[in-house]
Amino acid sequence: MSDNTIQQAKASSRILPGQERYVAPAGKVELQDVDSVDESMPATNMWADAWRTLRRNPLFIVSAILIVCIIFVALFPGVFTHRDPNFCQLDHSLEKSSPGHPFGYDTQGCDVFTRTVYGTRTSLSVGILTAILVVIFGSVIGALGGFFGGWVDALLSRFTDIFMAIPMLLGAIVVLQMFRTSGSIWKIVLVLTLFGWTQTSRIARSAVMETKNLEFNTAATALGSTPGRNLLRHIMPNSFASIIVIGTTSLGSYIVSEATLSFLGIGLPTTTVSWGGDISNAQTILRTDPSVLFYPSAALAITVLAFIMMGDAVKDALDPKSRTA
Amino acid sequence: MGKYLLRRILQMIPVVLGTTLLVYALVFALPGDPVKAMFGDKPVNQAVAAQIRAEYNLDKPFIIQYLLFLKNALTLNFGNTFAGQPVIDEIGRAFPVTIKLGLMAFVFEALFGVAFGIVSGLKKGKWYDSVILIVSLLLISVPTFVTGFLGQYFIGVKWRILPVTAGNDPGFIDLLMPAMVLGSASMAYVIRLTRSEVSSNIAEDYVRTARAKGMSNRSVIVRHVLRNSMIPVVTYLGQDLGGLMGGAMISETIFNIHGIGFLTYQSILKGESNMVVSIVTLLTLIFVVCNLVVDMLYAALDPRIRYA
């Protein structure tokens, strides 16, 4: 190195034009205290941050308004219609809309508007209940596997693989074909949970594994915390965001699955008012009177759309990838 | 690579055994009585029921039943339908149609999904990106059977562009609309996945390094952005191929295509549990094999997996 020409040039005091000594005039750059805390900013946390992001997201605003409306309809269908959804008169069959019956009548002479309103509760209940059960079951299995690792994880992972290999719709069909004529919405909820928990479990597992290796867990252990306490107090709360995201997003798909099963005639019994069942009934008259098919389909699509948009918005706000500040 | 393949196949065996056991148990060991279900709403004929029980080994202990089923399944002997036809023959007739439909849907979803996803991901925020996003959201939200009816009503009945139903032994044109309907939701997912992959990969450090080499924009996009984005997309597509076979039930029912889905639906209506179990077992196997192929593809595309 020492006999290097350029090194030599460095040692010389000769200065090239434009490289003369320069010092910024005092006052041009304000020198701040080293590492001072900016106390002017409002205090925030992850959830407050997420909420701020959400509030500005048009996707969230639209979907939140829709979901509030849908929940209201599901809770108080009587506010919108005074009729009984199962009150049908054949002589009204396929009548066009008239005052008080904005969507007209179906083949059975039932009021399409009333049935659409009452169908909301079924779809929403199935969606929400399934999502809750899936989140509970899936995250417990996933969290245990991710937290303990080793043979517990291997066992639970293979168990998950087995359920994962059966597509949700097929599995549901196999079970439901035997309970075709009976059962409440719980039948659907349980079956969808049985074949739907695997994805949530996978996500919970990887979220827990990722969080488990972060230093704050080691730090907590060194402070005297126990593994169980770490799981409950540190790991689960930090994995919660990913689980919420998948829960919201898949809620819509459970509603679709219920409708599909009812459409196939192996979902809810015909006595339960549901969009899927009504769509199934209406398909025979597709060519003559598509409007009967249109209303429940539109209601279904709007509901699912609302939840999927909500899932997207929540994901944007909570996604661990975009969360690292 | 060979070692990796072997390991994956070995891991597959317990999953296949577990899955078939699960399907079998769900049908034959759950509180619901499959034999009773076969009679549907009709009164149960005890003599016939006993005969059916014997035929399907239902009078034996459960685990023996399962092993016998497994043994028969290995020799593709799935028993007979009520009408006396071997189940495997029925499946053999229906299968090619579904494969044709599934592959068409697959090509549709892969081609358009990836193309729109790339356009959207590269031009995030442009008006056509927003349009593509909204359309894909709609396609995901609207259930397949509704998409199917809409297609039938507008394309088939109103504008008469494509046939409304396919019927027996359908050709390419007959299957075009059903395939698009079948592939539409998956296509929307592919669009979203490709879009988010492309837009996150484009911000990667190695893309900047590639630009700093003086590579043209086109080669940077192709060799660094798209090449890397394809890894999860191909994985998704592979897994979905198995899913498409299962999802074919809806479009085959709507469009009256006599494929596997249609057969399943008819069997459910007729209460042929045996047929249902056989088909579901087969589809599950296809699904598992697809996953294996995906793993191989994944390893081929991502050197980090190959040597891990």
Added chain:
Amino acid sequence: MSEMNSNNEKSDKLFEMQREQGPILEVKDLKVDFTTGNNHAVHAVRDASFNVYPGQWVAIVGESGSGKSTSAMAVLGLLPGTGHVVGGSIKLEGEEISHYTRKQYEQILGDKMGLVPQDPMSNLNPVWRIGTQVEEALKANHMDISHEKRSKLAQALAGGGVAVKSEDDETFIGSKELPELLKAAQAALNEAGVTGDGAKNKMDYFTKEWVPGSETRWRVADDLIKAGVSDDKAWQIAKQYVTGSTMTDRIAGLLEEAGLPDAATRARQYPHEFSGGMLQRALIAIGLACRPDLLIADEPTSALDVTVQKKILDHLHTLTDELGTAVLFITHDLGLAAERAQHIVVMYKGQVVESGPSLDVLQHPQHPYTKRLVAAAPSLASQRIISAKEHGENADALMEHHAKGEETLEKSEHIITVSHLTKEFKLPRKKEMFKAVDDVSFSVKRGTTLAIVGESGSGKSTVANMVLKLLKPTSGTVTYEGKDISEFEGKSLLDFRRHVQPVFQNPYGSLDPMYSIYRSIEEPLRIHKIGDKKSREQRVRELLDLVKMPQSVMQRYPNELSGGQRQRIAVARAMALNPDVIVCDEAVSALDVLVQDQVLQLLNDLQAERGLSYLFITHDLAVVRQIADEVVVMQKGKLVEHATTDEVFEHPQKQYTKDLLDAIPGGHLQLGLD
């Protein structure tokens, strides 16, 4: 003497040429803005001006967020996201490029300007082979792969010895011809009467130097002539057997030049099979592949161990000197900048606060910020201590930490004793066990600081984790206050945890992002069930005062604080239980120098006030000088050297310790003491 003269001559010539040619890069009043979501402009760079001359190293120094990397990326036209140049000019070889389109930049990137980026792990595409990624650079710029391209500067400089090379003389050796070339060289040596050991040495030298795709015809001829072969014969052999390289040869040659051993095989591997240092070498090969006139090196070695850093930078220096490449070197390390560059530019909050010849700036810093930086840089501090001692002055005043004299060290009793500690790990898919820590013994004396120094893979953090009882040793013991910690359980374990506390490396990972600062600091009190709600709050307030943080941060969350602030919170949390021992595992490594200095001060003050004992794990020997009483040097799991800090710095016993000391950047600078 004659060599010296010729060197002076050369440097004169270089200076003349630089002045004649003018700067290769001229940045004037550069302004760069980033646009945020609601159309707010963040001024990342304001009125920055600097010049780079051909063949010169210029360093931009600054802390994170100072705008140093942004300035470099603006020059390359590779600003991320919403960044854009809003004012000023960037001239490359006199041509204004700041308004260039992407297409125009494609023309100049690679062959006029190259980049060696910061993080080696993320800058190579994991799905392509290393060789392929080098090849891309060559192909994108249509490089002639069988001939060397030399800058005007290098050509002119070489002028003296060997006449300006014709195109053909710059032809590379091909791997196919290499065996025959060596055979012919052997024959020629024999013919020239060089035999025996002499011939063998010469042949060994040839085998080592004649790298296909890197060495050129005239060098072969030159080497042969120097070995004693006649001019005519040498040129005849060189012309006959050096006939150009293939793409594969050239790629291997470039990698070999960048210091990657066994390059031909390595070129076929993927990035994940490389270590960080090797990846960085590959990136250097890529950056220099098309022989750019200007290389922008953005913190090229900050992710690497110091000894690796030194090797790579030495290598880069030799290469760029040979090729006549100018280097714009971005770094946060003032010592490193001054050591490597002739001219340094100090940036702070997007502005240039001071610039000038590096030694001049370092010895006589004028701007308050530069003064701060010079005062805080650990590498320079340790240098100051050495020169103070040489001048016979009292060096203690310069040390942050008033190290205990030998006698006091002897007297104090041991609070932590580690004896014959060994930890083995099972490696995946390998039979033999990997010894991460191999028979390590030392002890920490009460009220003093013991530093464990080592590079990545030395096992230093594994030792820390065993001392903290977070990992079980394979064999050997750790005792705390004379009691074996492996026997602690339940209540006694809780008691141990109360007295021995950690501060970890990653300021972004060691605080739970879901916990408010109050909850974070309160957590140990809660776990140990100390006090009621009110007294705990009181205690948290005290602790915040202790680490000099305002009490208002209690309701805030870690993501709102900077790395240094988080680290101070972590210290407060560790102090909550009034411990005797704090284990600092690389606690200041991720921080900017000024912030690092502040945290070290805090640790020192706490030790002075409360008589704490520290086990201080670090890779940075320079920091050790500022804080430790005793040093343990570890390498590959083994204890290499154990002595007092002064001993280690003044009379290092082992070669490895000497290498470490040697690699401290800025260690060889002549520093004034003003």
